Amino acid sequence: MGRKPCCSKEGLNRGPWSAQEDKILINYIQIHGQGKWRDLPHKAGLKRCGKSCRLRWLNYLRPDIKRGDISAEEEELIIRLHKLLGNRWALIAGRLPGRTDNEIKNYWNTNLRKKLKGDDKSTSMQLQINGCSIKSSKKSSSEEINKPAEPHRVFRTKAVRCTKVVIPGLLDFNQTVDNVGAENVVSQSSSALIQEDNNSATSDHDGLLMDFDISELLLWDALNSSSGSLQANDYHQINENGDHCDPNVANGDHLYHHGLECSDFAHEAMFEDLLMDERTTRLGDHPFQNNDMMDLKSL
DNA sequence: AAGTTAGACAACCGCGATTCG
């Protein structure tokens, strides 16, 4: 009964990968590309589960993996993103080029969780851990872990796979992207953000850091107040003066979201990322039409 | 020096979502 195992475990290697296994996997993927993980071990001659191969590749062997310690900037970004997204490690990782969800998850569990817990008591940062009830395996320090702070609302987005996505606004607006998933959209968007940052002469936009302020919290509240999902009208915003602002069109230096002013470019871009995730979720199998997508209100 | 404990992180597991035949 129950779910069929992804593969027969008999005769398969488990535990840490050897250098030889890594080499075989790298060679195979370089030649044949990723995908078909189930068949990969057999074809490559690896005594490993397909899932294991995928994980090893994604978390360790990929050439674009960034090695080395998490920088202070990255740490700050993780904290902020976690505050917004909760334990959505893949989404968080999507905004940290070269970092994997597993790495960030581990980093959070081993470093930031404790750190922030300390900060909660000693500083006014008021960074909360989103009710994450992570159980430590060996240490069973349940007293420090399973006492979720009052869960604050997080922006629950959802990554979905899309076979055809037309991306308005935040990426290359004219670009039609075939066979990319939402994750790719996020990555591209993140890359765009970073590239823009790099090119920007203004110090305000340096690096990955961005300032979230009270408007964010209000924003998430507002978003969540719509039954946890963005409403179509949310995309067509009204600024403080009651003027409509198309969220896909930068209004000079300012963009208005939910009546909140976002003057920081990086903040904007990130916000757009999040919106895109949500849009993709809600509209994933409802491909945008060329003009329709610019008129989000019509959706 | 030997044994124990704790930290770090790689790897595994189960499940939901999506794709495909």
Add this chain to the structure above:
DNA sequence: TCGAATCGCGGTTGTCTAACT
């Protein structure tokens, strides 16, 4: 339309190693 296959995610466990007793 349906069910199996596949993928991707988040939570959990296992292993290695450094620090401590």
